[in-house]
Amino acid sequence: MTPDFLHTIEVILNGLMAGVMYSLVALGFVLIFKASGIFNYAQGVMALFAALTLVGFQTGQVPFSHLINELFGTQIHHWGPGMNNLIAILLTIVVMIVFAWLVEKLVLQHMVNQEPIILFMATIGLAFFMEGLGDLMWGADIKTLDVGIPSGGSFWWEDVTRTWVSEGYDYYGMYIDLLDVYATGIAVLLVTILTLFSQFTKTGRALRAVADDHQAALTVGISLRTIWVIVWSIAGIVALVAGIMWGSKSGVQFSLSLIALKALPVLILGGFTSIPGAIIGGLIIGVGEKLFEFWIGPLVGGATENWFAYVLALFFLMFRPQGLFGERIIERV
Amino acid sequence: MFYRESGDFKTSYIQDQQIFPILQDRVFVIAVIAFAFLVVPFLINDYWEKSVLLPVLIWSLAAIGLNILTGYCGQVSLGTGGFMAVGAYASYKFTTAFPELNMFIIVLLSGGVTAMVGVLFGLPSLRIKGFYLAVATLASQFFLIWLFNKVPWFYNYSASGQINAPERFVAGIAVTGPNAPPWATYLFCLILVVVLALIAKNLTRGRFGRSWMAIRDMDIAAEIIGVAPLKAKLSAFSISSFYIGIAGALFFLVYLGAVEPTEAFGIDKSFLVLFMIIIGGLGSILGSFIGAAFMFLMPVLIKNILVNGLGWSTDIVAHLIFMIVGGLIMFFLIVEPHGLAQLWRVTKEKLRLWPFPH
Numbered sequence: 245m246t247p248d249f250l251h252t253i254e255v256i257l258n259g260l261m262a263g264v265m266y267s268l269v270a271l272g273f274v275l276i277f278k279a280s281g282i283f284n285y286a287q288g289v290m291a292l293f294a295a296l297t298l299v300g301f302q303t304g305q306v307p308f309s310h311l312i313n314e315l316f317g318t319q320i321h322h323w324g325p326g327m328n329n330l331i332a333i334l335l336t337i338v339v340m341i342v343f344a345w346l347v348e349k350l351v352l353q354h355m356v357n358q359e360p361i362i363l364f365m366a367t368i369g370l371a372f373f374m375e376g377l378g379d380l381m382w383g384a385d386i387k388t389l390d391v392g393i394p395s396g397g398s399f400w401w402e403d404v405t406r407t408w409v410s411e412g413y414d415y416y417g418m419y420i421d422l423l424d425v426y427a428t429g430i431a432v433l434l435v436t437i438l439t440l441f442s443q444f445t446k447t448g449r450a451l452r453a454v455a456d457d458h459q460a461a462l463t464v465g466i467s468l469r470t471i472w473v474i475v476w477s478i479a480g481i482v483a484l485v486a487g488i489m490w491g492s493k494s495g496v497q498f499s500l501s502l503i504a505l506k507a508l509p510v511l512i513l514g515g516f517t518s519i520p521g522a523i524i525g526g527l528i529i530g531v532g533e534k535l536f537e538f539w540i541g542p543l544v545g546g547a548t549e550n551w552f553a554y555v556l557a558l559f560f561l562m563f564r565p566q567g568l569f570g571e572r573i574i575e576r577v
Numbered sequence: 578m579f580y581r582e583s584g585d586f587k588t589s590y591i592q593d594q595q596i597f598p599i600l601q602d603r604v605f606v607i608a609v610i611a612f613a614f615l616v617v618p619f620l621i622n623d624y625w626e627k628s629v630l631l632p633v634l635i636w637s638l639a640a641i642g643l644n645i646l647t648g649y650c651g652q653v654s655l656g657t658g659g660f661m662a663v664g665a666y667a668s669y670k671f672t673t674a675f676p677e678l679n680m681f682i683i684v685l686l687s688g689g690v691t692a693m694v695g696v697l698f699g700l701p702s703l704r705i706k707g708f709y710l711a712v713a714t715l716a717s718q719f720f721l722i723w724l725f726n727k728v729p730w731f732y733n734y735s736a737s738g739q740i741n742a743p744e745r746f747v748a749g750i751a752v753t754g755p756n757a758p759p760w761a762t763y764l765f766c767l768i769l770v771v772v773l774a775l776i777a778k779n780l781t782r783g784r785f786g787r788s789w790m791a792i793r794d795m796d797i798a799a800e801i802i803g804v805a806p807l808k809a810k811l812s813a814f815s816i817s818s819f820y821i822g823i824a825g826a827l828f829f830l831v832y833l834g835a836v837e838p839t840e841a842f843g844i845d846k847s848f849l850v851l852f853m854i855i856i857g858g859l860g861s862i863l864g865s866f867i868g869a870a871f872m873f874l875m876p877v878l879i880k881n882i883l884v885n886g887l888g889w890s891t892d893i894v895a896h897l898i899f900m901i902v903g904g905l906i907m908f909f910l911i912v913e914p915h916g917l918a919q920l921w922r923v924t925k926e927k928l929r930l931w932p933f934p935h
Contacts, residue, residue: 283708314893354911361653362914364708365855368848369906376899384892505844508712516708545727554716561705561713573706575797 245408247415254418255538256531261424263530264431265489269507270514270522271435272482277516278455279475280352283364286371288504290340290480293378295487295496297339299389300382301332307381329391333484340480341473348473375501384498389491395423427489434485435523438478447474455517509553513560515570525568529553596778599929613767618760626759627832628877633870634766635827640853640865641777642820647851648860649781650813651793652702656714657850659721660818662842663691664825666731669740672753672830673733680747684769684826691822692815694721699814703807706796718844725838741835753830762831769827773820778862780816789813790860821850852902856909858918867917876902 272287300307304326312320326332351370355363402417409415442448453461454471462468490500507526514525533552541548566573587593597603621630639657646652667687671678698717702710725731732740744754751757752765780786788809791799800806829836836842849872857868876898883894913919927934 311893314889351907351911358910358914360707361711362910364653364711365851366907366910368851369903369910371903372906373900373903376896376901376903380893380896380900384896505715508715512709512712547723547727551716551719551723554713554719558701558713558716561701561709565705565709567709 245410247409247413250405250409250415250418252535252538254420255534257418257420258424259531259534260527261421261428261530262534263510263527264428264523265424265486265493265526266503266506266510266530267523267526268427268431268434268482268486268489269503270510270526271438271519272479272486273507273511274514274516274519274522275438275482276475276479279451280454280472281360281363281458282352282367283360283516284479285364285367285504286374287479287483288507289371289374289378289501290343290483291487291490291503292496292498292500293343293374293487294336294340294480294484295389295491295500296378296382296387298332298336298391298484298488299387299491299496301335302326302329302389302391303387305382310383311380333391336484337481340484341477344476344480345473347476348469352472353469371501371504375498379498386495386497387491389488389496391488391492393423393426393488393492395421395492398422398425421493423489423493430485430489431523434482435519438519451475506553509557512567513557515567517571518567518569521567521569525557529556532556596775596782610771613771614764618764621759621763623759626763629874630763631766631832632873634763634770635824635832636850636853636869636873637866638770638773638827639821639824639850640857640869641774641862642817642822642824643850644854644857644860644862644865645777645781645789645820646813646817648854648858648864649786649793650789650810650817651796652699652810652813653707653711653851654714654817655711655844655847655851656698656717656721657821658842658844658846659718660691660695660821661825661828661846662721662725662838663694663818664688664822665829665836665842666725666740666838667691667822668826668830669733669742670731672743672745676743676745680745680752680765680830681769683745684823684830687826688819688823691825692819695818695821696811696815699811699818702810702814715844718847722838722842739835739837740829742830742833745830753834755834757831766827766831769823773823774862774866777820781862785809785812785816793860852906854916855906856916858916861916861918863921864916864918867921871917872902875905 269287269291272290273284276282276284276287299305304322304324306312306320306323309320312318327335347370351366352363355366358366397419398421401420404417406415406417442451450461450466450471451474453464453466454468458468461471486503487496487500490503494500510522510525510529513529514521514523533549533556536552537546537548560568564570587598592598595603597606617630639661642660643654643657646654664687667690668683671683671686672680675683694717698714701713705713726738732738735741742753744751744756746752747761747765750761752761781789788799788804789812791802791804792806792809792813796806799809825842829841833841853868853872854865855868856871857866858864879898879901880891880894883889883897884891909916
């Protein structure tokens with residue numbers, strides 16, 4: 245095989261794994277949209293908030309220490325040496341569940357029967373609120389997140405691929421980040437758990453019933469509000485997973501919240517209502533944008549990754565307005 | 578008591594079709610416009626011009642533009658920043674290519690260019706609806722900004738990649754560039770904003786506005802009663818982009834003077850304008866003004882109080898402003914989804930019946 249061919253394979257592989265990372269974020273959107281018809285723009289900020297909280301617990305930061313110091317002239321920063329990864333993750337999950345409950349109690353409960361677009365804008369407001377809150381609680385500096393997932397290039401894979409090249413070419417092997425590989429594994433695990441949960445538990449069945457028809461679900465005695473809290477909690481946990489993955493990759497900082505913008509084209513490509521759609525959409529977009537950047541990017545000045553996903557999704561929408569796997573939109577007057 | 582008519586006694590078409598049917602409203606609006614034109618230019622100084630009046634006027638214009646598309650026609654757009662950039666770059670190309678051209682014409686032409694781009698990006702709206710469209714408009718936001726960063730022709734091959742507003746004159750008085758007097762830039766923007774706002778108000782009351790609102794309320798029903806969706810949606814996109822383009826041109830030429838696309842016209846600007854029309858009131862021209870003033874001035878006010886008044890550090894206040902803005906948006910959507918303009922409307926109804934509400 246020629247190095248050019250191997251390069252292309254490398255780009256495709258990296259694109260697939262980048263796609264998985266996008267899918268992780270898109271998954272949270274789909275969960276909430278299916279269960280409540282709310283398009284939750286705050287999903288990206290939830291990932292940032294979860295990652296910030298996790299780092300805060302790990303390193304033993306005092307929440308709001310910055311604000312307290314400012315108000316009372318104290319010098320509090322840390323309350324201790326920090327805690328074990330597992331305990332920190334569990335505590336963060338608790339925080340995300342409390343957050344889900346608060347959102348339902350304070351915002352969603354008052355917005356029943358509003359138009360979807362109003363609810364969407366409310367989640368944009370929520371995103372702004374949480375962005376401010378996260379920074380105020382844990383400080384706005386860039387933090388590193390390490391929960392013990394290996395990262396860096398895989399030497400074994402480099403050695404293996406180096407033997408693939410034909411005689412007479414210089415080739416240094418493929419670069420694949422171990423973190424991406426682990427992320428793929430974790431994403432597969434997460435989707436499996438979610439599928440099992442929704443197929444084989446009572447709560448899961450209630451979730452599917454609500455997704456199918458709100459009113460019918462209400463009439464058979466499913467509490468919508470409980471379901472919403474559960475769904476937002478699950479979305480919070482998915483956000484935590486996405487936050488851990490993206491945070492380990494590029495540090496926990498403001499730009500983490502912008503991964504929502506990366507997940508949006510994945511969503512409209514795959515359809516808002518389909519979990520497989522979110523995953524396949526993510527893979528298509530991941531490979532598509534990496535290949536486009538690899539082949540066409542140098543001709544037009546690069547940095548095409550910002551917009552290519554949107555244009556690709558738009559192109560697909562022209563043929564299927566509900567996305568690849570979305571439910572068919574039926575309109576009645 | 579003083580604020581009412583004792584019945585509906587319209588006897589002529591002119592009375593029936595007035596923009597402000599109540600005498601007091603009419604007098605009030607005319608007084609405000611007269612004050613803005615005749616008194617403010619004599620009082621204005623550099624601080625008021627740069628930090629309050631110009632930005633509020635320009636954001637109001639952008640908010641009117643988005644309100645036409647989102648509030649009246651129901652097509653949510655997150656591409657406002659990109660369209661403002663089109664207006665800014667078009668005005669830059671026009672001012673540098675035709676130095677002799679009248680500034681008003683340049684600004685209007687930039688609006689025209691933006692309108693054409695808007696129609697192009699509005700085409701998907703014929704097929705895609707709702708959230709799908711909202712996300713699809715992000716394509717225009719990211720693609721346009723990328724384009725202005727990557728194609729040197731747009732910034733005249735300048736080394737920094739920035740564009741700078743050259744000094745241009747209207748009737749011998751500078752309205753752009755560092756030497757423009759505050760009253761001149763203010764009047765330049767004010768004339769455009771007042772005229773365009775009146776046009777927008779009339780558009781929304783007429784045939785166009787009604788077809789937009791029909792599409793917004795239920796597009797299939799509108800189509801059945803004979804509103805052409807193609808015409809209605811694309812006209813909304815083009816007129817909305819025209820306004821947003823002019824706002825972008827003024828933002829660059831008069832207000833900022835030098836612009837770097839990623840920073841000046843990023844996605845945060847798209848959200849800002851969206852917030853303005855939500856808080857001000859979807860489907861209301863008055864609401865666009867109130868919303869723009871509120872969303873622009875509130876952070877400035879909070880910052881002034883907390884940083885200068887109480888001596889808090891700026892980064893904490895910046896986070897707090899984020900929280901307050903987000904919280905306010907949720908609060909408004911819960912309490913009054915129709916925005917501040919609706920509050921005003923309700924107050925007016927109450928006043929008209931006061932003190933005998935029954």
